[in-house]
Amino acid sequence: MADYTAKFALAPMVRIGELPIRLLALKYGADLVWGPEIVDRKILTCHKVYNKKLDTVDFLSSSGNLKIPGVTNLVFRTYRKLEKGKLIFQMGTADPKLAVKAANVIADDVDGIDINAGCPKHFSIHSGMGAALLKKPDLLCEILTCLVEQVGKPHKKPISVKIRLLHEKKDTLDLVSRLVKTGISNLTLHCRTREMRNREPPIRDYVSEIYDICQKNNVSFIINGGIKKYEDYLEIQKKYGADIGCMIASAAERNVSCFSSKGLVPWSQIARDYMKIALKFDNSPPNTKYCLLRMIPGTTAIHPVLNSMREPNDLMKGLMNMMDDEGNLISSKEGKVKEHRENTEIEIPYKRRDTLSESDMADQIPEKRIRV
Ligand SMILES: Cc1cc2nc3c(=O)[nH]c(=O)nc-3n(C[C@H](O)[C@H](O)[C@H](O)COP(=O)(O)O)c2cc1C
Incomplete structure (x- = not known):
């Protein structure tokens, strides 16, 4: 079972986080790699195929018009030889039943299942997914509890969630206190509110308090936002505690060797x-x-x-x-x-x-x- 404690991770990134970037991130020192968010309904159109030529496990969709140039029916590909124990699949969902059904399709070929509760983009929130779930904590908790009980336990796979900060400290702490009681193994916090852009500095004012709530409930904690390199990861661990993990998106998109302890490769x-x-x-x-x-x-x-x-x-x-x-x-x-x-x-x-x-x-x- 994947352990998220103190891990240095590649963030979920739509379009960027496909297999080649994930393998490069692992080569340069990432401990865990998140795949790009894929929504539950899309996974439910997929069947699993072992690709003998590439030695990969492929999830192919039966929907979509393959006659359109550039359109492929490949939804997700994993190379277990290198990703085993390190691959977290991120799902977009707003429905516990669909989430469980979809997670059951991929559970045996990934090492953890993460729910996206932080994406502020229209395509996510208009259907109640991503950051929209932050406003519906009952629903988010139900999704996580169902996944833990009906997928995580039978398949022996950890369930996790990625959230953003709410506007008020108290609301964020209340939400975290509820989420850690659902049976999840890890909570990732993008240290920005949903209105903040990635170029704005993250807010880490009460990271220690959130970390504390997670630790008391035996849930590992990863922070994300504005982390650019290996030294930042060491500094964050020094400041907040050795068990905290760090996750990088934008800096890895530009240069995936940001995970390396030896510095950036050109x-x-x-x-x-x-x-x-x-x-x-x-x-x-x-x-x-x-x-x-x-x-x-x-x-x-x-x-x-x-x-x-x-x-x-x-x-x-x-x-x-x-x-x-x-x-x-x-x-x-x-x-x-x-x-x-x-x-x-x-x-x-x-x-x-x-x-x-x-x-x-x-x-x-x-x-x-x-x-x-
Ligand atoms: C190109 C791109 C795609 C992203 N796609 C996702 C996604 O699929 N799921 C998700 O939870 N966050 C997604 N994010 C947000 C990142 O995971 C991360 O939370 C955010 O970029 C802040 O981290 P950073 O400061 O290291 O960039 C994406 C970010 C970028 C730049």
């Missing part, structure tokens, strides 16, 4: 390592491109070239091979890349280019193909 190395793992495990090319664009700095020459590519893996792999160790495009080919860029200026139909955020850019489909 992004060019990470991008190459990532590409190798993505190819090895047949990661979907649009997802590979999306993740690469998050880890390659927007100021580099390679970023717009990658951004303008359609997704096939061989193009991306070619581009990765044209980088030197510092991430510069290799000079003999640079002219060629530059020439292609000039000839294939991306047209963005609806939004002015200079108003786009990085993720908007990542989602744009270029009008013209580029060959490198």
Whole structure:
């Protein structure tokens, strides 16, 4: 059974937290890795397949139109050889019965099941999931209790929850005091309220009191928000206690070697390592491109070239091979890349280019193909 005590963990991240990033996080020192949130109804469309070629366990959906380019029916993939004992599956739900049914589909192939009670995005809260559950503590407790009794105990898998801060300290402490009585094994606190953005500093004013409630109830405690590197993890343990765990999202999205006790590895190395793992495990090319664009700095020459590519893996792999160790495009080919860029200026139909955020850019489909 996975133990969350004092662990250094990769946070759940939609689109980012697929198998290649999770394996890289483990390689660089993460103790536990969360998968991206997947909602209960989606899991319920899935059947499990052992993928002999990749030696992975795949969950394939029977819904979705596979005729649409880029659409695959793969919902979740795990490589048990490296993830066993370390993989926490995060579920989005607002219904105890559906949650139990869905958790039973995946329980034997993951090492813990976590409920997302912190996501403030519209797609989550409009259906009562994510941070909407913070306003319905009875429902959240019922979901957790049902999961503990009907999935956790029979499958011997820990159940956990990830929450955010409420506006008032007292309300947060009251909620935590209820959640730790449901039989969960771990509570993760994103130390921001639901209105706060990730760029704002986290609020850790009463982390010690929450930690205390968790410890008294034999529930491990992980904090999340604004943690960037291994030294931060050590500092937090020194300040609050040796049994506290830490979880990283944004910093890992940019450079997953943030878990390493030896310091950050250059992004060019990470991008190459990532590409190798993505190819090895047949990661979907649009997802590979999306993740690469998050880890390659927007100021580099390679970023717009990658951004303008359609997704096939061989193009991306070619581009990765044209980088030197510092991430510069290799000079003999640079002219060629530059020439292609000039000839294939991306047209963005609806939004002015200079108003786009990085993720908007990542989602744009270029009008013209580029060959490198
Ligand atoms: C790209 C991205 C996707 C995320 N997806 C999820 C998710 O699926 N489930 C979840 O509970 N939180 C999700 N989060 C929130 C993170 O897990 C984390 O709580 C938040 O980013 C704060 O941590 P940080 O300061 O280290 O970024 C996501 C964050 C990012 C940046």
